[in-house]
Amino acid sequence: MTKMEPKSEVEESNRMWASASFVGVLIVIGLPLWWKTTEVYRVALPYDKINTFTTLSHAVTTELTVVANDDATADQIVDNIKKEFEESDVIKLNIKKFILPDGLRRTLDSVADDQEAVEEVAGAYDLKKHNTFYVVQRSQLYQDVWLSRERLAFFKDATASRTLVEVLRQWVYQTSVLEGGRLEKPDVARQTRFPPGEEYHVVLSVVHPKPDALAVEFHAEDAVEDYIGSFVDELSELHNFTLKSQWLYLLDFDFQAKEVKDTSEWGRHFAVRQERLQLMLTRLEERAAPQVSSRPTVNLALYLLPCHQAPLLIYDNNDKPIKSPVQAFMSPKWGGVVMYSPSAADCRAAEPTSSPDVRLIMGTFLAQLRTLLGIADTPSIEGAAAAALRSVRARRWELDALLRLRTLEQLAAAHAALASLAQLLGEISNIVINDEVGASINSAVKSIEAAEELLSKDLLAAYRLSLRAHIDAETAFMEPSLLALLYFPDDQKYAIYIPLFLPIMFPVILSLKNLLLWFRGKAVHKEKTE
Structure with a gap:
């Protein structure tokens, strides 16, 4: 029986060099390629400039x-x-x-x-x-x-x-x-007025719950054009407005009003608590504010009370009637509602017909619209x-005050959006910043810098740049692509990659051990030979 001859040194060397080549390809090419293809793509952003912005310096x-x-x-x-x-x-x-x-x-x-x-x-x-x-x-x-x-x-x-x-x-x-306007925590006025925007939609809805019981003569389209249209024309340098009017029939609301006897022509009135009226907005929202676009919508609703619910008086939290020529209420960042009650003579007629006082009603809507758009009392x-x-147009100095307010508010909003995004990027490593988002962020930063310089020279130009900064910052912050990898956190990534690479890495690690021993043996043999 003959002994097996040991492998020749040439075969052993070839095997070891083949292992070394495999390890080299995996480490030199495979790992960097895997690292590069799995990294989160982020465009370079001006973090230093974002961190130096402060709204209190505006x-x-x-x-x-x-x-x-x-x-x-x-x-x-x-x-x-x-x-x-x-x-x-x-x-x-x-x-x-x-x-x-x-x-x-x-x-x-x-x-x-x-x-x-x-x-x-x-x-x-x-x-x-x-x-x-x-x-x-x-x-x-x-x-x-x-x-x-x-x-x-x-x-x-x-x-x-x-x-x-x-x-x-x-x-x-x-x-x-x-x-x-420039504080991060909004005050009462900021909580009431609509947020900054390039365009607003103003919708006047005439709500007539009982058209068969009361005929109403009210030209909504003309009222919008004559009153609201003339008012917003003065604000065209700040915002673009789209005006719309509509009639909504058979939209009834249960006020749960309490009948109260009085000495008026009716001999009574119906009392409704102020907090009850806020529930009315839910019914109005279903039909009165159609989503004509993604732009903010200012809702103005004229609710025509039927005769069996008239007259309606709004009571405050102390159960006292709110004395006003018009019964109306306003909802912050939504709009305003005017409650119109027909007269007793209108309802006693054989065919009840009522003609609302257009000037009084539209004057109330304009007062609400001024507050909602940011014109302070x-x-x-x-x-x-x-x-x-003397007219529906705003005063000239009120326009300048609104221009200053919106400029500072838009700069503060843009800075807050950029600062929040920068903080999120530092805390969450899986957020992707593509070229489009990066371009919006860089554009917002440049617009903020340019607007700050123009605050002392040209307020109108500064306003336009602040609006651009606000739009770009909000676009970047709300970009859907930022959420692309948030569903795939690091722990799930490793849970997928480890079972894939671990079976491959065991032979590689064992090969490294054998390679080290072989190279060490070669070195010792060379020293002995010498």
């Missing part, structure tokens, strides 16, 4: 021109205004002062009508420029300060400086509203008066 620079009869009055007015606004971090005033020309001063003193005085000033100074305001001395005033519908306020004399400062702070510049100030709204 401030609007506005021009204020003081025109007085003499230098002493002008200096006193300017000093008091500077002292009041020097610590403000939302409004920076660029104040100029002039002496009123003798001819214009005599004209203002002789003119009795305030609006005529405004026209005289408008002929001498430019009142049409955005983000500018004029305070002009006029002795013929019944109060200390009178605020016009234009970018102009009259003050009586130097003793009115304190009142003038309050008018500028609370009415014209609305510093408290601006401060709330003016609190009362002793010694000051504001020109009444």
